Amino acid sequence: MSSRSEQDFWRVLTHIAENMKTDEETEKLGLELGIPQYDIDGSRVANRHGIVYEGTFNMLKKWSRLQHQETSLRILRQALERVGRIDLCESMDRGESTSSIPDVAETESSALKNHREELDKLKDYLQNYRQIECINNDKARPEVVHIGLYGEKGSGKSALANSLKFAFTGTYDDCANEMPMHLEATRYKQRIRITEHIHIIDSREMRDVDVRQISDDIIPQICGKRGVDDHNRVTGGIVIHCPVFVWNFAKPSFCPQEAMTEFIINLDSAVLDHYGRHLMVAIIHEKELQPREDFPAVSALLPKDHVWMLKNYTLDNHEHNDEKNIAILKFLKKCVNVGERNIDFEMEKRNEKELSWYHS
Numbered sequence: 001m002s003s004r005s006e007q008d009f010w011r012v013l014t015h016i017a018e019n020m021k022t023d024e025e026t027e028k029l030g031l032e033l034g035i036p037q038y039d040i041d042g043s044r045v046a047n048r049h050g051i052v053y054e055g056t057f058n059m060l061k062k063w064s065r066l067q068h069q070e071t072s073l074r075i076l077r078q079a080l081e082r083v084g085r086i087d088l089c090e091s092m093d094r095g096e097s098t099s100s101i102p103d104v105a106e107t108e109s110s111a112l113k114n115h116r117e118e119l120d121k122l123k124d125y126l127q128n129y130r131q132i133e134c135i136n137n138d139k140a141r142p143e144v145v146h147i148g149l150y151g152e153k154g155s156g157k158s159a160l161a162n163s164l165k166f167a168f169t170g171t172y173d174d175c176a177n178e179m180p181m182h183l184e185a186t187r188y189k190q191r192i193r194i195t196e197h198i199h200i201i202d203s204r205e206m207r208d209v210d211v212r213q214i215s216d217d218i219i220p221q222i223c224g225k226r227g228v229d230d231h232n233r234v235t236g237g238i239v240i241h242c243p244v245f246v247w248n249f250a251k252p253s254f255c256p257q258e259a260m261t262e263f264i265i266n267l268d269s270a271v272l273d274h275y276g277r278h279l280m281v282a283i284i285h286e287k288e289l290q291p292r293e294d295f296p297a298v299s300a301l302l303p304k305d306h307v308w309m310l311k312n313y314t315l316d317n318h319e320h321n322d323e324k325n326i327a328i329l330k331f332l333k334k335c336v337n338v339g340e341r342n343i344d345f346e347m348e349k350r351n352e353k354e355l356s357w358y359h360s
């Protein structure tokens with residue numbers, strides 16, 4: 001198949017994906033096409049991360065690979081008619097469509113190229129990231145954004161810190177001491193340097209998910225008033241600009257899902273009080289998410305772009321994967337941006353205080 005007709009075919013799918021108005025409409029189309037429910041649900045999650053129609057596009061692309069070349073467009077057209085979106089057939093009628101679907105090898109290589117380009121862009125952004133005010137020599141402003149990881153024992157905080165580093169550098173190094181075989185937990189705060197200006201702070205486990213811990217322990221840690229050093233002493237800590245709650249949703253936990261959801265919602269409102277901005281939540285899951293009932297309730301309660309579903313690399317399994325790296329680095333970029341806005345918030349509060357002191 002020529003690259004021209006391949007481009008046309010993807011354009012048709014992109015046009016359809018871009019013009020789906022609601023999740024329900026996408027779901028109806030997916031069901032008409034016989035796409036499994038978990039792929040439909042997965043596309044909804046992916047739509048929340050990055051380009052809003054990316055998940056729908058990938059869902060249609062995956063579907064098209066299982067179709068006969070001669071019939072795929074006819075089936076697509078019928079499905080669009082049945083869900084009342086005949087208008088979307090226009091892109092096919094305008095001659096932007098092809099009579100067959102693209103050759104898989106050609107498609108794979110162009111997908112690979114797109115992934116590499118996207119990955120390079122993300123890495124460039126992070127590598128060159130420096131807060132603009134610091135470039136302008138604002139001495140009061142921290143030069144480093146601290147992203148702090150919190151969560152239950154064994155939830156995957158250290159593995160996430162390692163994954164962020166691996167996705168960025170391409171070299172796997174257990175710099176955060178992931179717990180091998182669940183035997184050894186992180187005992188004290190660890191700093192993982194992604195770049196000179198972006199550091200991850202991996203903390204020890206939360207003792208339990210009692211909401212009292214939020215004001216007694218976690219918020220003081222975020223404010224830099226409490227930390228544990230490598231001699232097990234409680235000390236002054238590091239101010240955390242972007243707090244992230246890590247929840248291993250797939251793994252059985254000591255804490256029931258409802259109690260964990262309540263804990264996260266309480267922590268979120270404490271972070272909102274402190275920074276005027278929501279908590280980030282990383283939900284670690286192993287497989288494609290299964291039917292809708294399995295979706296964690298927090299994903300409906302927090303802003304969409306603050307709840308991320310991620311797969312970690314681990315000590316045992318860290319074969320490089322472009323798509324996984326892209327998801328992990330997009331998450332890192334979002335955390336850096338949240339951190340920077342939270343620093344703005346703190347600086348403004350400090351300036352206001354100084355001004356009111358000056359005028360009093």
Ligand SMILES: Nc1nc2c(ncn2[C@@H]2O[C@H](COP(=O)(O)OP(=O)(O)OP(=O)(O)O)[C@@H](O)[C@H]2O)c(=O)[nH]1
Pocket residue numbers: 151152153154155156157158159160177178179180181182184185186187203204205206284285286310311312313314315316
């Ligand atoms: N299969 C799989 N295993 C994971 C994943 N994330 C973490 N693990 C495993 O879960 C175990 C605990 O992971 P850690 O990263 O050490 O957990 P932690 O939150 O740092 O634990 P503490 O330091 O005790 O609080 C390790 O054996 C990891 O290899 C994941 O996405 N998939």
Ligand SMILES: [Mg+2]
Pocket residue numbers: 157158159177178179185186202203204
């Ligand atoms: Mg750990």
